[in-house]
Amino acid sequence: MYEKEKRLAKSYINGKVSRRSMLRGMASMGVTAATAGVLVNAAATQALAQNGFDWKKHAGTTVKLLLNQHPYADAMIANIENFKELTGMDVVYDIFPEDVYFDKVTAALSSGSSEYDAFMTGAYMTWTYGPAGWIDDLNEYIGDASKTNPDYNWEDMLEGVRDSCAWNGQPGGALGSDDAKQWCIPWGYEQNNLTYNSRMFKEAGLSIPTNLDELVGTASEAKSKLDGVYGIGVRGSRSWATIHPGFLSAYANFGQKDLNVSDDGKLSAAMNTDVSRSMHEKWVKMIQESGAPDWSTHTWYQAGTDLGAGKSAMIFDADILGYFMNGGDNAEAGNLSFAPFAANPDADAPTPNIWIWSLAMANASKKKDAAWYFMQWASGPEHGLFGATEMDFVNPVRKSVWADAGFRSRLDKSYSGYVDMHDLSAPGAKIHFTAQPLFFDLTTEWAATLQKMVASEVPVDEGLDQLAQSVDRQLKEAGLG
Amino acid sequence: MYQLIQGALERRIMATATVGDPPKRKFKINKKYLPYLLSLPALLTCIGILIPFFTAVAYSLQRYRLSQPWARKYNWGENYLNFMTDPSFWNTLKVSMTYAFVTVGVELLLGLGIALLLQKRTRFNNFVSIMLLMPLMTAPALASLMWKLMTNPGFGVLSYFAELIGIQDMRWASDPSTAMLTVVIVDVWVYTPFIMILLLAGLRSLPRQPFEAAELDGVPRLFVFWKITLPMLTPFLLTATLFRVIESIQQFDIIYAMTQGGPGDTLTVFQVEAYLNFFQSTNVGRSAALLMILWAITYFLSNIFIKNWLRLREKAHGDA
Numbered sequence: 035m036y037e038k039e040k041r042l043a044k045s046y047i048n049g050k051v052s053r054r055s056m057l058r059g060m061a062s063m064g065v066t067a068a069t070a071g072v073l074v075n076a077a078a079t080q081a082l083a084q085n086g087f088d089w090k091k092h093a094g095t096t097v098k099l100l101l102n103q104h105p106y107a108d109a110m111i112a113n114i115e116n117f118k119e120l121t122g123m124d125v126v127y128d129i130f131p132e133d134v135y136f137d138k139v140t141a142a143l144s145s146g147s148s149e150y151d152a153f154m155t156g157a158y159m160t161w162t163y164g165p166a167g168w169i170d171d172l173n174e175y176i177g178d179a180s181k182t183n184p185d186y187n188w189e190d191m192l193e194g195v196r197d198s199c200a201w202n203g204q205p206g207g208a209l210g211s212d213d214a215k216q217w218c219i220p221w222g223y224e225q226n227n228l229t230y231n232s233r234m235f236k237e238a239g240l241s242i243p244t245n246l247d248e249l250v251g252t253a254s255e256a257k258s259k260l261d262g263v264y265g266i267g268v269r270g271s272r273s274w275a276t277i278h279p280g281f282l283s284a285y286a287n288f289g290q291k292d293l294n295v296s297d298d299g300k301l302s303a304a305m306n307t308d309v310s311r312s313m314h315e316k317w318v319k320m321i322q323e324s325g326a327p328d329w330s331t332h333t334w335y336q337a338g339t340d341l342g343a344g345k346s347a348m349i350f351d352a353d354i355l356g357y358f359m360n361g362g363d364n365a366e367a368g369n370l371s372f373a374p375f376a377a378n379p380d381a382d383a384p385t386p387n388i389w390i391w392s393l394a395m396a397n398a399s400k401k402k403d404a405a406w407y408f409m410q411w412a413s414g415p416e417h418g419l420f421g422a423t424e425m426d427f428v429n430p431v432r433k434s435v436w437a438d439a440g441f442r443s444r445l446d447k448s449y450s451g452y453v454d455m456h457d458l459s460a461p462g463a464k465i466h467f468t469a470q471p472l473f474f475d476l477t478t479e480w481a482a483t484l485q486k487m488v489a490s491e492v493p494v495d496e497g498l499d500q501l502a503q504s505v506d507r508q509l510k511e512a513g514l515g
Numbered sequence: 516m517y518q519l520i521q522g523a524l525e526r527r528i529m530a531t532a533t534v535g536d537p538p539k540r541k542f543k544i545n546k547k548y549l550p551y552l553l554s555l556p557a558l559l560t561c562i563g564i565l566i567p568f569f570t571a572v573a574y575s576l577q578r579y580r581l582s583q584p585w586a587r588k589y590n591w592g593e594n595y596l597n598f599m600t601d602p603s604f605w606n607t608l609k610v611s612m613t614y615a616f617v618t619v620g621v622e623l624l625l626g627l628g629i630a631l632l633l634q635k636r637t638r639f640n641n642f643v644s645i646m647l648l649m650p651l652m653t654a655p656a657l658a659s660l661m662w663k664l665m666t667n668p669g670f671g672v673l674s675y676f677a678e679l680i681g682i683q684d685m686r687w688a689s690d691p692s693t694a695m696l697t698v699v700i701v702d703v704w705v706y707t708p709f710i711m712i713l714l715l716a717g718l719r720s721l722p723r724q725p726f727e728a729a730e731l732d733g734v735p736r737l738f739v740f741w742k743i744t745l746p747m748l749t750p751f752l753l754t755a756t757l758f759r760v761i762e763s764i765q766q767f768d769i770i771y772a773m774t775q776g777g778p779g780d781t782l783t784v785f786q787v788e789a790y791l792n793f794f795q796s797t798n799v800g801r802s803a804a805l806l807m808i809l810w811a812i813t814y815f816l817s818n819i820f821i822k823n824w825l826r827l828r829e830k831a832h833g834d835a
Contacts, residue, residue, distance in 0.1 A: 137794050144581055162582040162797050272777030274795070298743075327668035328689035330778040345669060471582035475796040486779035489691045504603075511597065513586060 038063060045478060069350050075420040078117040081414055087183035092404035093122025100142060100153035101127050106222045106391050107154065109425035110412055117411050125496060134259070138255045143168035148398045151405035157199045157390045158278070160217035161469050165203050170395045171215035185249040185408050190432045194464035195220045197390055205470040206295035207515045212449065218392035219413045220431040222354075222421075225386040226283040227455050227464050229356025230343060230348035233369040234260055240347075246284055246316050246377040249350065253324035265324025267337040268348035274477035275333065275474040278467070280350030280472035281317065281484075282387040284377035286466035288313050291475070293468040293505075301470060301514045303502035305480070313377070314494045316488045328476070330485045342366055351376065352389065360449060372451040385462035390431070429456065436460075472512055476505050574803035581797035603788075607805070611784040611812075614695065615764040618702040619756060625703065626710030626755070627656060627748075631740075633711075634718045644715060651708040654792035655701075659772035662701045663688070688773045691781045698782060701769050706762070710755045717751030718744070750827055757820040761813055785809040 083089055101107040107129060114125055128150075130138050136159065142150055143163060147242070155163070163169045175181050176188050188196075197210025199218045207214070228249075230242065238259035243249040253265030269276040282292075290313065294304045304310075321329050326340060338355040340346045342364030349356065355373060359368040374449045376384040393409045395402060411417060418435045421427025425443060435441060467473060483501045486492045492500070509515030530747065544552065578590040598604040633640040650658065665673045666687035677685040688697040720742070729739045767786035770776065776783040776791065785805055792802035 037598060140581075140794055140797070165583050166581045166797075272775045272779075301665050327684065327686055330689045331663070471580065472796070475798070478791065478795060482777060485777050486691075489778055491691055491779055512580065512583065 036364060071268065073112060075416065075424070076116055078416040078420070079120050082183070082185060083120055084416075085183055085185050087185075089121050089183070089407070092401075092407055095401055095404040096124040096126060097151040097401055097405050097408050098149060099125065099127040100128045100139060100150040102154045102391070103129050103131045104154070104222055104391065105426040106421070109421035109427040110417070110473055112425055113147035113417055114422050117408065117417075120411070121407055123407065125408060143396060143398075146398050148396070148400050150396050151399040151401050152395050152409055153391055154221070155218055155392055155394045157218060157220075157392055157465060158274075158467070158473055160199065160392075160394060161201060161471060161473050164201065164215060164470060165218040165374045168397050170397050170402065171217065172219060172395065172406075172409075173216045175410075176216060180404060182404055182410055183414075186414055187434070190415060190434050190505070191220055192223075192431055192433060192436075192460060192462070192463075194386065195223050195431045196278055198388060198390055198465040201343070201469045204299065206293065206299055206301050206468055209465055209469055214442075218390075218394040220408055221391045221393050221413055222427055223388050223390040223429050223431055223463075224279075224352035224354050225355050225384075225388055225429065225456065225459050226279040226351055227384060227386055227459055228348055228350055228373040228375045229353065229359070229370050230373065231341070231344065231346075231366055231369050232371040232450065233366070234263065234344075234347045238347075242373045244376070245379040246313065246320075247379070249375070249377070250316055250320040250323070253320055253347070257324040260347060263344065264326050264340075264346050265348070266320060267326060267332070267340050267346040268321065268329070268351060269334060269337055270321065270325070270332045270485065270488070272330070272478065272482050273333070274474050274481065276481035276484065277477045278389065279334070279352055282466055283375075283385060283496060284317065284350070285310070285313055286385045286387060287377040287381050291466075291468065292508075293470065295468065301468065301506035301509050303509075305505075306498040306502040311494060314484075314487065314498060318484070318494060321488050322490075325488075329488065337435075353452070357428055358426070368448075370449075372449060374455045383462050384459040385466065387466045388460050388463050392464075394483065450503075450506075470514060472508060472514065475508060479504060479508075571803045571806060574799050575807045577800045579798075579800040579803075581799060589605075590800075594800050595808075597801075598804070598808070603783070604805075606780050607783050607785055607788050608808075610695075610780075610782060611764055611766075611809075614699070614702075614766060614770075614782075614784055615760055617695075618699050618706070618763045618766075619759045621699065621703050622707045622710050622759060623752065623756060625707045627714055627752070629707070629711045630714035630718055631744075633715055636719070644712065647711060650705050651712075653705065655705055655768040656772045658705050659701055659769045662704070663773055666697060689778060691778045694774055694778060694781045698770050698773055701773065702763065702766065705769070706759060710759065713755045713758075714748065716753055718750050721747050738827045750824055753820055753824045753827070757817060757824070760816055760820070764813060764816070765809065 072398075094268050101110075107127075111127075135154075138153065139153055139159070142153075144166070160169060176186075182188075193210075197214075197336060200210045200221055201207060202211050202213045202215035203215065228242070234240075234256065235242070238256055240252055240256055240259075243252040249266070255265070256263065257265040262436045268280050288309050290307065290310050291304045293301045295301055314394060321332045326332055326336070326346065329338075334352065334355060337346075337349050337351050338359050341349050341356065342359035342362075344366045356370050356372060359366065361367050374384045376382075393413060395409065400407055413431075415432055415434050418427065418430045418432045419441070422430045422435045422441045423438065428445075430436060430441075442453050467477075480501060483492070487494050487497045506515055575594055576589055576591050577587060578593065579587045633644050653661075657729045668674050668684070668686050668689065671687070674685055674687070686693060688694050725743050725747075726739065731745060765786055766784055767790065770782050770784055770789070771787050774782050776787040786809070789802045789805040789809070792798045792805065796802075
C-alpha cells in the first residue's frame, strides 16, 4: 500500500520531480495534499537516515519534554512518529497552557529535577535559566560532528534569531557575541508588525500607516469612522509582555535603548531621553484615543481575538497572531492583511523586536545526548519544512524554509502581504533588549509606568524619570549598576 | 522427592498451627514515655510546618536571586531595610490593608443583614440560604474570569447596565479609579455567603429567652438588635472577621486573574508582589521577605482578634 506514492515522494525529495508535479501525481492517485505532506516528510526522514549519521545510537531511550500548548508543539507531535522511526527512541511529553507554563518550567528547573530532558522556552527566559546553571550551552553539541548530523546546517538559521538565543552571561553582553553560549535553539519566531483589517480599511478609506505619527492618526480615524470598532490593538497588561512586542519594536526603530552599558560593564537606565519621551507621548496618546477601552488588561490573547472578532481595525503585535486570526472560525478570517512597520519616518526599514519559541536542554537531564537527538531533529530543516508547509509552524527560523516556493506561495495565497512583510523586516529582526538578569523586573515596571501614563496618573516626563530612577536603584541593589 | 514434599508440608502445617497461639512476650510501653509517644504525630506535623517556615525566614535574610546564583549570600536584614526606602513596598502595604478592610467591612455588613433576614427557619429561607452559598462554591479564579467578562467595557452585561443608569465609559478593572472597587465587588460576591452562613448559624443558636422576654416587654426591635442580638453575636462576628481578614489580606487569585496587580500599582497586594518577585523576577530573597512581613501582619491581627474573643468568652462565663 502507498508504494507508488512513497516512490513519488522520494523522487521529489531527490529533486527528480517538482513539487507541483509531485502534488499533481499524488492527486491522480487519490491522495490528499495533507497525506502527501506526510508522505513527503516520511521520505525526507528516510533520506535523513541515509546521511551516514548514527541516528540509532540512542535507540530504546525515552526522552521527556515539557511543552507549551502551541501550534509549534502541535506540528512536532504530528510528525513525531517519523522521529521515533528514525531513531528508535521514544518521546513523551507534558503540555501546559501558557498561563501556567513558565511557572511550571521555573519550578521544574529550580528543583534540580531530572524529569524533563528538554523544554520549550523563550529566549528572554534563558537570561535567568542560563546563569542559574539550569540549562546547557548547546554549542558543544552543535559543533560536535559525532552528536550532530551533517545535514543539520546551523548556518541555515536566520542570523538575528540565532544570535538572539546566544548570550555570554555578562550583564549587558551583546547577544550572539563570539564568547556567547547558545542557551537555546530557535524553533519558531514572531516579528512584530502591522496586521490590519483590509475590509475595514477599505470601508473607511484608510491607508496603511508607515510611521508612528501616521499610525496614531490612522488608528484615530478608524475609531471615528467605524462603528463599534477601536482603532488599534496593542498589549497593555501589567507584564513584561506588554513592552516586548509593538512597543519595543517602535522604540528600537527610533534608535532607543532600554539600558546603557558603560565601559566597565555597569548598567543604567536609558529610557528617559528626549527621543524616548516623544515616542512615549505618541504611544500613550494612541492608546488613550484609539486603544481598547480595557487596554490595561490586554494580553496577546485579547489583542488577537479582538482583531479576529472585528472589534479592532488593526494590531501592532506578533505577525503570527494575525496569521492565526486570519483563519479558523474567526469572524474576520480572510480579511486580514499584513504590512511591515517602521515607526521612525527616518528609518530605512523596520526593526521588529522578536519573540522566539526555542528548545533548551535541562542541565539536570540524565539523557542529554539523546535529548540533543530530539532537539536537532525538531529544529532541523526537514521538520521545519514539514511544519511550515503542512502545519501552522510559522514563522520558521530557517532561511531554506523561507526560500521554499511551496511555503511562500501558500502564504501569499491566503495571507496578503505576509511574505513581503517578513522579507523586509527579517534583516532588522532581533531581540533589542539588553540581556541582563533583571529583565523581567524592569520591563514589568516599565509596563506599570505605561499604564499610569495612559490613565493620566502621571505625565510622561515625570513617569519616565521615576522609572529611570527606580531602574537605576534596582540595578545598583543587584550589583549591576 | 516425596519425602521432601512431605517435610515441607509438615513444616507449613506447624507454622500455620502457631498463628493462633498467644504471643509469648507482651510489648509494654513505659508509662513515662506514653505522653511523648502520643504527642509524636503533633510534633511531626509541627516540624512539617516549621521547616518551610524557617526556610522562608532564612531566604528572607539572603540576597538570593535565582538568576544570579554567584551573588547569593546572607545580607541579614538588608531586604527588610530596603523596604523602608522603597515606595512600592509602602504602596503594597497600603493596598493590601485597604483591600482587606474594605472587603471584610462590606462583607460583614451584607452577611449580617442577609443572616438577619433569613434567621427564621422557613422552607423559603432555607432554600434561599442554600442558593446564596453558590458563589462560595465557585473557585475565586473562575469567579474572576466570569466577572472579567461581565465587566468588559465593550460587551459586558454590567457595563451595559452602567450605561443604562447613565454611567458612560465605565472601565471597571482597567481604570485605576475603579479597579479597587471592581475587585472588591468580586470578593464580596464570592465571600459574603461565608460570613452569612456563619452568622446565620450563630443567630439560630442564640438562646431564645432574652428575645422572648424583650418581646413580652414590648422592647423596640432596634433596641433588641443593639443591646441583645449584637452583643450575643459578637464571638461569631469576631470569628468570621478573623477568618476573612486573614484570607483577604493574603488575596491573590481574584486580583491576579483580573488585573495582574495593575493598572499601574493600583492592586499590587502582598501575594501578587511576592508571586511576581519569585516566579517572574526569580528574586527569592525579596519575595520571602515580603511574605514574612505578611505573616507578621497576619499574626498580629490574629492575636488581637483571638485575645478579644477570649476576653468576651471569659466575660460571658463570668456573667453566667
